[in-house]
Amino acid sequence: MLRELVVLGTASAVPTRRRNHNGYLLRWDGEGFLFDPGEGTQRQMLHAGVSAHDITWxxxxxxxxDHCLGVPGVVQRIAxxxxxxxxxxxxxxxxxMYWERLRHASAFADTSVIKTRPVSGEVAHLxxxxVTLTARPLSHPVASYGYRVDEPAGRRMLPAELARHGVTGPMVGELQRNGTVTAPDGSTVHLADCSVPRPGxxxxxxxxxxxxxGVYALAEGVDLLVIESTFLSAEAALATEYGHLTAAQAGKAAAECGVRRLVLAHFSERYSADDExxxxxxxxxxxGGEIVLARDLMRVPVPKRQS
Structure with a gap:
């Protein structure tokens, strides 16, 4: 089971010598969610050791x-x-209209494996x-959506309770599948007798x-939040004008939503390494939780499941 973020690029509108345009691959148990492939994403994937075969979304x-000019290269690589x-x-x-232009940006041997799922409205569940991929609208000068990946809730088995009820071996699997199992003494054991809820x-x-x-709905209670922090607070008015966040606002949202690990990304080219x-x-x-300042090609694991 592999759940990690592979950071392919972290710049905003203009790439720098140290930061490529956006690109983030979330690897999740065989699914690969490529978010916002900016210009140069195909090459960054090579540097990061991931391939087109790792992408499912x-x-x-x-x-x-800066959020989509890498689409043609990624599509051509898939083909x-x-x-x-x-x-x-x-x-x-x-x-x-823009998707169609990017999808067919040049002459190349095409592929039939790409299926479009345009999103609209206040919420879309895919x-x-x-897992379930949820899209919600954000506040930007052009139509913009954020995304959330959710694993279904499950249950954590309690070994001591299983033993107390005499549930062993294949009986455990039967209990998990069916919700009940007949114990050796003839009694019916329910799943709730030997397990506790486990959030996804x-x-x-x-x-x-x-x-x-939309920001708060997406971030509520997540284990990993990847969020833009284009500006520092001194440029808060500029951030609002152009539809962006400051690092302080990103931290505020993470705190109010109970985020476990916060990843800051999408930095303006006006800042140097000394500003990080x-x-x-x-x-x-x-x-007050863990904060990761994203850098190109770093890997950020999804926090381990809470017991």
């Missing part, structure tokens, strides 16, 4: 160039590498293998947005 938040499984593409339905794990991705209801500690400090003023 392409999720575009909106159609500003060139003869990816055989279905790759679903989620993006704002309002940007259908089945994605073992979750991750959320919010790019290019002001603070809004300031992003951590400003986010940390409100959020």
């Amino acid at each position: 392409i999720c575009v938040t909106h159609f500003h160039g 060139r590498d003869r990816v055989g499984h279905q790759v679903q593409a989620a993006y704002p339905a309002a940007g259908q 089945p994605a293998g073992p 794990q979750s991750a959320a991705f919010a790019m290019d947005t002001r603070l809004c209801d 500690p300031r992003f951590l400090d400003e986010a940390g003023e409100a959020f």
Whole structure:
């Protein structure tokens, strides 16, 4: 079981010598959610050691160039590498024209494995293998959606209670499948007798947005939140004008939503490496949990399941 974020790029509108345009691959038990493939994503995938075969979803938040200009290269790589499984593409339905332009941006041997899933409205739930992918609108000058991945809730078996009820071996699997099992003494043992609820794990991705209801709905209680922090607080007015967040606002949202691990990304080119500690400090003023300042090619594991 592998659940990790592979960071492919962390710049905002303009790439820098140290940061490529956006690109984030969330690997989750065989599913691969590629969020916002910006320009250069195909090459960054090579550096990160991931391939087109690892992608099962392409999720575009909106159609500003730094979040989508890598789509043609990724599509062509999917075709060139003869990816055989279905790759679903989620993006704002309002940007259908831009998706079509990117999807067919040049002459190349095409592929039939890409299935489009345009999203609209206040919430869209998309089945994605073992998880559900949810899209919610964000606040940006163009139509923009954030995404959330949720594992279904389950139950954690209690060995001591299983032993006390005489449930052993294959009987445990039968109890999990059917909800009841007949114990050796003839009594009926219910799943609730030998287990406790186990919340499913979750991750959320919010790019290019002001603070809004969508941000909070996506981030509520997630194990891993990847969120833009384009500006520092000194540029808060500029952030609001252009539809972005500051690091302090990202930390505030994470704190109010009970996030476990916060990943800051999408940094303006105006800041240098010397400014990076300031992003951590400003986010940390409100959020006391773990904060990761994303860098290109780093891998961030989804926090281990809470017992």
